[in-house]
Amino acid sequence: MSGPIVVINPNSNQAVTDGLDRALESFRLQGGPPIECVTLTEGPFGVESQVHSDQVVLPLVRLVEQRADASAFVIACYSDPGIDACRSVSPVPVFGIQESGVLTALSRADRIGIVAIAAASEKRHRLYMRRMGVTSRIAGEHALNMSVDESARGTGTFARLQEVGQALISDGAEALVLGCAGMAVHRAPLEKDLGIPVIDPTQAAVSMAIGTVLANPL
Template sequence: MSITVINPNSNEAVTEGLRDTLTGFPNVTCLTLTEGPFGIESQRDSDAVILPMLDLMRATPEASAFVIACYSDPGLDAARSVSSVPVFGIQEAGLATALCRADMFGVIAIGEPSILRHRKYMRRMGVLERLAGERALNMSVDETARGANTFNRLKTVGADLIGDGAGCLILGCAGMARHRAPLEKHLAVPVIDPTQAAVTLAHGTLVASRL
């Protein structure tokens, strides 16, 4: 079984962060979409990566499952329509996991423009009534992956979401992955890295298919 995780932006620092946080999972390969923007921070960015990402999937026939490691889940429906193996989006997986961890959840977004896009997705999934709130770091994707102040912002925004009633938190960008464990320890509530959630679902799906 081979799970291929695709970072649809071209920022290798984000991919390295994914590799670090997925070391405990067997048979996972993380790839960077070199044709993608440096960070996916708008609907235009999200839409622009779909076709090159599908090309990368076609060029990876050894994959038993794919994970799209961008919280906008760009091209998820298109990928599922053409892929012969399961495809998982990290926003969908993160939300599904959050529903199992707490009655109400909060989402930490990278920027204010992302929130409307995320809310549309949650409305489509029918989970808005379980959303305690979504708040933004107001940082770029690159800053969340490399920035010295990222963790301090995560602590502040996470605490505000807990004040809103969130019993667990979802990191709303793959670039935040390396901060999951220390943030969970600091805030004392479950913190979900959606890429880990998606890889967990992919692994479970592949194991179940062989039983």
């Protein structure tokens, strides 16, 4: 049996981790690798700025170094904080949810839209997509302008997702990526409502991790 795929929530909000755990339940396959969702207790309550993103890098590296039993890691925060540092110390694959979510959406559509948590996040996302070389296929990015906690718990989150999703479709998006791990619970109903593919990036990253682990059995 392979070691677990360790999905790390880099913020300290346990409600977000619990939502990830629920969203990944159907990915726990008989004969497949276990999936373990953990909270980075040293992290901020929500990773909502460049400073927040930078401050979790070393705690993430320490957690990765401590989990020698893992068969793969997923950094479950959009913009993939610490991914290069974690890859530099990990003997197993490390997946980031922005990279995985964008690549998955691009396999479903020519032009895609990104749903951000807050406008302040858009520059950070844009810089990473430029590094990925995919900016020509991004129809747009619009923000909910909610906190990470509100997106995970808020009663008005779905209505705001519908509004932002329609705006991105008007921009030319043919698939959407949810730009925060806390939105996972809304993926399926939003896809049904909008009529285009909606990608939860954590599910996308875990799918890639499962495929990698199963292709390289111990």
